[in-house]
Amino acid sequence: MNNRAQQLQAFERLLDIMDELREKCPWDKKQTFQSLKHLTIEEVYELNDAISENNPEEIKKELGDLLLHIVFYAKIGSEDHSFDIEDVCNGICEKLIVRHPHIYGDVEVEDEQAVKENWEKIKLKEGNKSVLSGVPKSLPAVIKAFRIQDKVKGVGFDWDDKKDVWSKVEEELAEFKAEVAANNQEKQEQEFGDVLFALINYARFCDINPEEALNKTNNKFIRRFTKMEELIKKDHKILGNLSLSELDVYWNSVKKDEAV
Numbered sequence: 001m002n003n004r005a006q007q008l009q010a011f012e013r014l015l016d017i018m019d020e021l022r023e024k025c026p027w028d029k030k031q032t033f034q035s036l037k038h039l040t041i042e043e044v045y046e047l048n049d050a051i052s053e054n055n056p057e058e059i060k061k062e063l064g065d066l067l068l069h070i071v072f073y074a075k076i077g078s079e080d081h082s083f084d085i086e087d088v089c090n091g092i093c094e095k096l097i098v099r100h101p102h103i104y105g106d107v108e109v110e111d112e113q114a115v116k117e118n119w120e121k122i123k124l125k126e127g128n129k130s131v132l133s134g135v136p137k138s139l140p141a142v143i144k145a146f147r148i149q150d151k152v153k154g155v156g157f158d159w160d161d162k163k164d165v166w167s168k169v170e171e172e173l174a175e176f177k178a179e180v181a182a183n184n185q186e187k188q189e190q191e192f193g194d195v196l197f198a199l200i201n202y203a204r205f206c207d208i209n210p211e212e213a214l215n216k217t218n219n220k221f222i223r224r225f226t227k228m229e230e231l232i233k234k235d236h237k238i239l240g241n242l243s244l245s246e247l248d249v250y251w252n253s254v255k256k257d258e259a260v
Contacts, residue, residue: 014067014068014071015071015085018068018071018072018075019075022075022079028072031072031076033073033076036072036073039069040066040069043062043065043069046062046065047059047062047063047066050062052212052215070088071085074087074088098122098126099118099119099122099123100115101118101122102115102118116153116154117154117155117156119154120151120154120155121155131151131154131155132148132151132152134151135147135148135151140211141196142196142200142210142211142214143211145196145197145200145201145210146200146203146204146209146210146211149200149201149204153204159201159205162202162205162206165198165201165202165205166202168198168201168202169195169198169199169201169202171198172191172195172197172198173195175191176188176191176192176194176195178191179191224251224254224255224258227254227257228247228250228251228253228254231250231253231254232250
C-alpha cells in the first residue's frame with residue numbers, strides 16, 4: 001500500500017482533474033447538485049452490488065466513482081462560496097471527534113452498544129429534534145425500517161427477549177389474516193406493513209440484515225427462473241403455453257440441480 005504522502009498526492013491529482021473538467025468539459029460545466037443527484041444514487045447501488053459480490057476490484061472502481069461525486073459536489077459548492085472540499089473534510093473530522101468521546105475525551109464505554117447509545121445522545125445534544133430525524137425520507141422501505149429500529153434501540157427503546165419479538169410477528173400475522181378474511185383492502189395494507197415491520201425487527205434480533213437477505217432471495221429466484229427458461233427453450237417449448245404444473249416440473253428440476 002502507498003504511504004500517506006502518496007495518498008494525499010493522489011487525492012490532490014483528483015482535485016486538479018476536477019478543476020480542469022469543470023473549466024473545460026461541456027458536460028461537466030453544466031452539472032448541478034440536482035443533475036448529479038440521481039447519478040450519485042446509482043453509483044451507491046453499484047457499490048452495493050460490488051460489495052455483495054465480494055469483488056475487491058469492482059469495489060475499488062465504484063469507490064472511485066463515488067469519490068468523484070463527492071469532489072464534484074464540493075467543487076460546485078466552492079463556486080458560489082458555500083463550501084469546498086476542505087470544509088467537507090473538516091466537518092466530518094469534527095463530527096467524528098465529538099461523537100467519539102471514548103477516544104478523544106474521558107468517556108469510558110464497555111462495548112459497541114454503549115458507543116451507539118452515546119452517538120444518539122450526542123446527536124440530540126447537537127440539536128436534533130428526534131432520534132429518528134437522521135433517517136433519510138427516501139430510503140428504501142426495508143432499509144428504512146431496519147434503521148428506525150436500530151436507532152431507537154440506541155436510546156433503550158427495544159425488546160428484551162427475542163421470544164417476545166416473535167410473538168409480535170405472530171400477533172401482526174393474526175391481525176393481517178383477520179383483515180383478509182374481512183376483505184378490508186385498506187386495513188389489509190396497514191396490517192401487512194405491520195407484519196413486515198415486525199419481521200424486520202425479528203431479523204435484527206437474529207443478526208440478519210433483511211435487505212441483504214431479500215436481495216439474496218431475489219437473486220436466487222432470478223437465477224432459477226432464468227435456468228428454467230433455458231430448459232424450456234432447450235425442449236423447444238414456449239413458456240407462456242405451459243401449465244403451472246408443467247412449469248413446476250421444470251422449476252423443481254432446477255432446484256434439484258442446484259442442490260447437487
